[in-house]
Amino acid sequence: MNRKKLFLWSLYDFANSIVFINFLLYFSQWLVVDRGLSDFWYNASFAISTLLLLLIAPVLAARTDRQGGRLRWLRIATCGTAFCYGAAAISASLDGALGVVVVFFLLAQFFYQLCFVFYNPMIEDIANEQHRTRASGIGQFANALGQVAGILALRPLAHSRLAPLLPAVGAFLILALPMLLMYEESGRHEVKDPSEGSQRDSGPWRRLARLVTVSTAAPLLVAFFLYNDALITVTNNYSIYMDRVFGLPDSTKAIFLLAIVVTNAIGALLSGWLGDRFGPFRTLQGVLLCWCVALPLIALSHSLNVFAATTFVLGALIGAMWATSRSYMSLLLPSREMGYGFSFYTILERCSSFVGPLTWGAVMAGLGTSETSYRTALGLMTVFVVSGLMILSLWRPSGDVHLRKVS
Numbered sequence: 506m507n508r509k510k511l512f513l514w515s516l517y518d519f520a521n522s523i524v525f526i527n528f529l530l531y532f533s534q535w536l537v538v539d540r541g542l543s544d545f546w547y548n549a550s551f552a553i554s555t556l557l558l559l560l561i562a563p564v565l566a567a568r569t570d571r572q573g574g575r576l577r578w579l580r581i582a583t584c585g586t587a588f589c590y591g592a593a594a595i596s597a598s599l600d601g602a603l604g605v606v607v608v609f610f611l612l613a614q615f616f617y618q619l620c621f622v623f624y625n626p627m628i629e630d631i632a633n634e635q636h637r638t639r640a641s642g643i644g645q646f647a648n649a650l651g652q653v654a655g656i657l658a659l660r661p662l663a664h665s666r667l668a669p670l671l672p673a674v675g676a677f678l679i680l681a682l683p684m685l686l687m688y689e690e691s692g693r694h695e696v697k698d699p700s701e702g703s704q705r706d707s708g709p710w711r712r713l714a715r716l717v718t719v720s721t722a723a724p725l726l727v728a729f730f731l732y733n734d735a736l737i738t739v740t741n742n743y744s745i746y747m748d749r750v751f752g753l754p755d756s757t758k759a760i761f762l763l764a765i766v767v768t769n770a771i772g773a774l775l776s777g778w779l780g781d782r783f784g785p786f787r788t789l790q791g792v793l794l795c796w797c798v799a800l801p802l803i804a805l806s807h808s809l810n811v812f813a814a815t816t817f818v819l820g821a822l823i824g825a826m827w828a829t830s831r832s833y834m835s836l837l838l839p840s841r842e843m844g845y846g847f848s849f850y851t852i853l854e855r856c857s858s859f860v861g862p863l864t865w866g867a868v869m870a871g872l873g874t875s876e877t878s879y880r881t882a883l884g885l886m887t888v889f890v891v892s893g894l895m896i897l898s899l900w901r902p903s904g905d906v907h908l909r910k911v912s
Contacts, residue, residue, distance in 0.1 A: 522651030642777020649770030732893030738861030772821030
């Protein structure tokens, strides 16, 4: 592993998680609970940002795969993230029109997602195949630590749901600078495959179709779209769920989320070791099986103690899922397709917040915002995880030697 690049790469994940966790914890409740934005439109903002990403990111991903420049686009996306998050926080503090605030928040989600289109493929330069899962786990560990630091450092400002937001944006910019200024790209972007010319002419969408239909990574891409959809939907709505179902105050919610991200970090490191030892495929299967048990338990739990214990287990599973999925994808792709394929994995990682949020919002629109509605919506997320696990386990191209080797 290249330790300098791994440190800078992980520090960036640490930085962006600070702004992410504070907006997730405080701004989501300000929109829905304080200002009365419907659950449907709150979740629709994530879906709309996903559609915007689908229109723009494939073209940029294909271009950077051929010509390089991931770091340059990461800088642009980072500036867009900070500006739009900051504009959303300022507009909310000035009691601006709710529609304007939501638009800035939507654009912030778009730029935040766009960052990872260029960030995740950099793992190719950081670690070889034998240590890829461990490097992925360390990156996810840094992400979780950033969430812990973000909650603890800004908790003194939590008397207001808007006060922690601008400091979180500032911390994100400062801590992201080392990656943006000191990271050196390897320059290994030119494709040597003789078919490169025809692939370039066919356009990014047709290349994506081939990636999904004939690549050994296809089962993971489809499965990942489903089970990551459930994870992101649960994450985006969890603070609201705790408010509506258990009536927890913000201080208690912060403690719960803090415990989740701590176990997230533990799960990421543990899965990195397990993935290198037993293989990322088997490790990922085990993680998803645990998800299939944990989600129904949380949805059915009426005891706060049971809810807390299961929630902390879920935190470890979140870190493990992201670490093993990312490393498994990098091992499935041959080196000539690493940049392009991993870019689309990154797009799907963020774009999968589409069906789940709309399903959650539809349950709220149809059944109202009662406790039963929130439990039903959370329980339905298990369907996405089960579907992803079945696809991952049953749809596996048997003739590919590389796939058998990494599984």
